Amino acid sequence: QVQLQESGPGLVKPSETLSLTCTVSGGSISYYYWSWIRQPPGKGLEYIGYIYDSGSTNYDPSLKSRVTISVDTSKSQFSLRLSSVTAADTAVYYCARLNFYYGSGSYYLAFDYWGQGTLVTVSS
Amino acid sequence: QSVLTQPPSVSAAPGQKVTISCSGSNSNIGKNYVSWYQQLPGTAPKLLIYDNNKRPSGIPDRFSGSKSGTSATLGITGLQTGDEADYYCGTWDSSLSAVFGGGTKLTVL
Numbered sequence: 570q571v572q573l574q575e576s577g578p579g580l581v582k583p584s585e586t587l588s589l590t591c592t593v594s595g596g597s598i599s600y601y602y603w604s605w606i607r608q609p610p611g612k613g614l615e616y617i618g619y620i621y622d623s624g625s626t627n628y629d630p631s632l633k634s635r636v637t638i639s640v641d642t643s644k645s646q647f648s649l650r651l652s653s654v655t656a657a658d659t660a661v662y663y664c665a666r667l668n669f670y671y672g673s674g675s676y677y678l679a680f681d682y683w684g685q686g687t688l689v690t691v692s693s
Numbered sequence: 694q695s696v697l698t699q700p701p702s703v704s705a706a707p708g709q710k711v712t713i714s715c716s717g718s719n720s721n722i723g724k725n726y727v728s729w730y731q732q733l734p735g736t737a738p739k740l741l742i743y744d745n746n747k748r749p750s751g752i753p754d755r756f757s758g759s760k761s762g763t764s765a766t767l768g769i770t771g772l773q774t775g776d777e778a779d780y781y782c783g784t785w786d787s788s789l790s791a792v793f794g795g796g797t798k799l800t801v802l
Contacts, residue, residue, distance in 0.1 A: 604791075613695060614730075614738065614781055616791040629790045663737055669785075676785035679728040679743035686737050 571596040573664050573684035581658075581691050587651040591664030591684055594645065598622055602667035603647045604680060605638060607660040615660070619667050620647055654691045661686040696721060697782055697794035704800040709772050713797045715765040715782030721792055725785045727765040729758055732779040732796075741780075742767065774801050 577589035605617040618628035665680040705711040729742040742758035782794040
């Protein structure tokens with residue numbers, strides 16, 4: 570059974586950089602897409618981006634200028650960095666495995682395994 | 694404002710059936726496959742439906758999905774109190790991003 574676990578600071582100061590790591594266990598990190606999704610308090614899910622094991626990435630256009638997702642396959646980890654944070658970035662951050670492929674003119678997308686989530690608060 | 698539109702809430706009695714709609718456009722649902730997620734209070738989302746209508750192993754057949762044009766629907770039959778949760782639809786958008794609905798809170802009366 571694949572398991573994901575987020576780790577990182579729970580409190581970040583405004584204008585600084587949020588950094589989180591997701592550790593994957595129970596399965597290989599290779600040949601899959603890995604994603605970050607967040608959920609502001611009391612609100613819905615927001616896609617942040619994904620990375621493939623080769624290092625290719627995709628970021629949500631609204632966050633693209635501030636986001637970097639990286640992968641370390643030797644440690645079965647992938648990471649999120651979000652720069653210049655504000656209070657609006659306060660959220661529970663989830664890492665998830667993404668089943669994603671293109672075929673017959675359509676994209677297939679499903680987040681099939683999720684971490685438990687970690688609350689990151691942006692405050693001075 | 695979410696790209697995909699879901700009703701904020703739905704409710705039904707135990708044992709009854711409920712449907713949750715997810716409305717999009719030709720740039721997302723109209724072209725691509727839809728997945729659905731269940732988020733029980735205080736927990737991470739869980740995949741319920743993928744590829745419009747397929748259930749992962751362990752998901753009971755009380756849960757079903759369908760898609761027509763630019764809309765998708767999640768159906769739940771034989772409602773149980775344990776089904777009370779937030780439900781989200783998701784898909785890929787031609788803006789080159791995954792998108793979610795705003796979520797629907799299911800209350801089992």
